[in-house]
Amino acid sequence: MTVIPPPATHPIDTSKAHPARVYDWYLGGEDNYPVDVELGQQIVSLEPQAKYYAQHNRWFMQRATRHLVGEAGIRQFLDIGAGIPTEPNLHRIAQSVAPESRVVYVDNDPTVLAHAETLLRGTPEGATEFLQADAREPDKILEQAEGVLDFSRPVAVSLNALLHFISDEDGAYDVVEKLVAALAPGSHLVLSQISSDFDPVRTRQAVEMYKAGGVTLVPRARGEVERFFEGLELLDPGIGWLPDWHPELGVDEVRNGTPVSMYAGVARKS
Template sequence: MSAIPPASAETIDTSKPHPARVYDWFLGGKDNYPVDEELGRQIESLEPQTKYCAQHNRWFMRRATRHLAEAAGIRQFLDIGSGIPTEPNLHRIAQSAAPEARVVYVDNDPIVLAHAEALLTGTPEGATEFLEADARDPDAILEQAEGVLDFSRPIALSLVALMHFISDDDGAYDIVERLMAALAPGSHLVVSQMAGDFDPERTRQAVEMYKAGGVTLVPRSRAEVERFFAGFELVDPGIAWLPDWHPELGVDEVRNGTPVPLYAGVGRKR
């Protein structure tokens, strides 16, 4: 399977912010537009530690991937809502531990697609592919990913900083259930999710800011995050605050002790 061709500039909607580009701005990237920066600055004015929290999401992805590739022996990864490339990417982490690892990235933002080529430089022993698909269409994702991944063997499904952009009305739990149902026993689910029970008033204001920018934001409580893992075996320490999920696996992480109001969890399908 070949990569999706880069999208043309004409297909990029710069009239409203996109979560991947706002996230890129939080991380100090340059692949965003004034409308993304505007929303990012509004959120930062409400919560000055937002950029720090975004960095923690990246750090969690790296720690979880390192754990799965090294301790759990996972050799296949499906990363949905991959976002704009930020080194080291998931496949760099996975293939540094296991050069034969196969990684599929999925996103639906044209500017992310335009950077797909940068994502596709992996090890010769492994595979790295990029698919254009919407997270709300799990069947399309699974159909395309079958060209790269062996669904008879365990796969790690990575949904990092994604599910808080998908509402219950859009079938958030059904999407995760459908994706995991297609994966073999021994597969893992990786989720980070904005907390709805940390600072309810500030969270409400953040939801309103995103809504004004045309972006859905759905914070969830610990119990609501646990629901994504129903029937799975949670990896210790279970559902935890982002910085508390296996901090010993971190490399070059700089922490200042500031609370990070996002939950993290990794679960194994029996």
């Protein structure tokens, strides 16, 4: 694996929480700092199933990847907001089925960069790369990724548990529009998003907790999530609750039946 160098390297900021590191703590990882743990613990005190939600999001990524590399025949993946590597990573799943698969991970947290080179080992037939970039700069991401991915051929873009950290004012819908516009027909968009439909009161409390920790959190209603897929063909079963997206594709998932207040969907560009 090679790490695509960023235009400028930024030091790790341990003065405020970062979503990738909080997520790592949810999943039982150790690549986080006290400020991340503090925010994570606050969220768990509000929603005891927060760690379970994070695990379900990983399971959704795995199921979606199995479908895309299998039935859909996708061999190129762009995973934006990839987070700190946690096995099995997207490239492990894709390359276990199709060793020639090419995967580019993107994240803006230097902590992710620090671990990427040692953890993201791919097959010699394919490619597994990491670039440090902000999701709100899709043009820069596409420019750097085109050294690895051929955008004249289908690419699956994953935006899992990412867009709820980008406000409308910061261009969440513009980001998706620019990414999709650059994709060839046959490409796919994969995303999951925290919902404001399930428990509005507790969701507002979570937003305030994240805000106090210096993190933007933007839960969205179903109609707002549907906007991300405008112009695309949603795959069955459409937009639905995270655990309900093709559970038959799950491997080693241990579910307890708790509702997960996140929407998920996968769509194809015609």
